[in-house]
Amino acid sequence: MRYEGMIIRPPSEADSYLLQITYGCSHNKCTFCGTYLGTKFRVRKLDEVLEDISMAQRFIPHTRRVFLCDGDAMLLPTDYLLKILKALTMIFPDLQRVGIYANASDILKKSDSELSELSRHKLTIAYLGLESGNDEILKKVKKGATAKDMIDAVRKAQDVGIKMSVIGLIGLGGRELSTQHAIDTAKVVNKMTPRYFSLLTLMIVPGTPLADDYKKGRLELPDPEEMVKEVRMVVENMDSPGTIFRANHASNYAPLAGTFNKDKERLLQEIDRYLNGKNEFRPEFLRGL
Numbered sequence: 001m002r003y004e005g006m007i008i009r010p011p012s013e014a015d016s017y018l019l020q021i022t023y024g025c026s027h028n029k030c031t032f033c034g035t036y037l038g039t040k041f042r043v044r045k046l047d048e049v050l051e052d053i054s055m056a057q058r059f060i061p062h063t064r065r066v067f068l069c070d071g072d073a074m075l076l077p078t079d080y081l082l083k084i085l086k087a088l089t090m091i092f093p094d095l096q097r098v099g100i101y102a103n104a105s106d107i108l109k110k111s112d113s114e115l116s117e118l119s120r121h122k123l124t125i126a127y128l129g130l131e132s133g134n135d136e137i138l139k140k141v142k143k144g145a146t147a148k149d150m151i152d153a154v155r156k157a158q159d160v161g162i163k164m165s166v167i168g169l170i171g172l173g174g175r176e177l178s179t180q181h182a183i184d185t186a187k188v189v190n191k192m193t194p195r196y197f198s199l200l201t202l203m204i205v206p207g208t209p210l211a212d213d214y215k216k217g218r219l220e221l222p223d224p225e226e227m228v229k230e231v232r233m234v235v236e237n238m239d240s241p242g243t244i245f246r247a248n249h250a251s252n253y254a255p256l257a258g259t260f261n262k263d264k265e266r267l268l269q270e271i272d273r274y275l276n277g278k279n280e281f282r283p284e285f286l287r288g289l
């Protein structure tokens, strides 16, 4: 129950016990991300993590969900993760699932049997920031992975029972690459067929290299209508049966939710109501990360 630095978690982990096992993100280079700016990546001492779990037992003994922070905790050695998972299972008898943020390389470096062992010990959901399916954009924003890496990682994890929640970032290609960004993101998601796919909308975070690009005119942001048109293009090009889709994060101009492919037509109609002015975009002052 002790934390250091900024703690973030996916919206769907709002009710989870947040257990910090690393500080920061080992990559920490994505040009749009300000979450761990100035935080040196460190692995937390195992003893300290185990102590935290014992403390949590006293306050929240009926914990059912745990989320392992920070940025890409999946990069930790499998043995270390298994020790934590075993402690969580022992301390919390009601534990149902453990979640984690993962970069593509974290997953690809682990063998199938390692991933399978983690899944067996309740690490059954991982969140991966795809951001874009377009390699030119991924390179520009220094994501550190190609679209193919991310497809392979998602498939590999899902094959052993780890549900993947994949996140795309509307607006990341700027005005210039908007169409390609939308179409390639949909194509990549179609190849992954993730359990969950969410869209967030880009917000410029002060102090990031992207904020500098924006200030110096190297990045032209789509306006709210163009952002929603980009969402429409993603939805229109998606064919990912069973994927639960969410675009209701506070950063989005048009909140949406549904399941592919059955809700695709309804989602397109809802988007069109925003584009035709029948529904109002979320006002700028209500947007947030």
Ligand code: SF4
Binding pocket: 025, 026, 027, 028, 029, 030, 033, 034, 035, 036, 071, 072, 103, 129
């Ligand atoms: S991998 Fe995630 S946490 Fe790390 S810098 Fe990129 S977006 Fe931020």
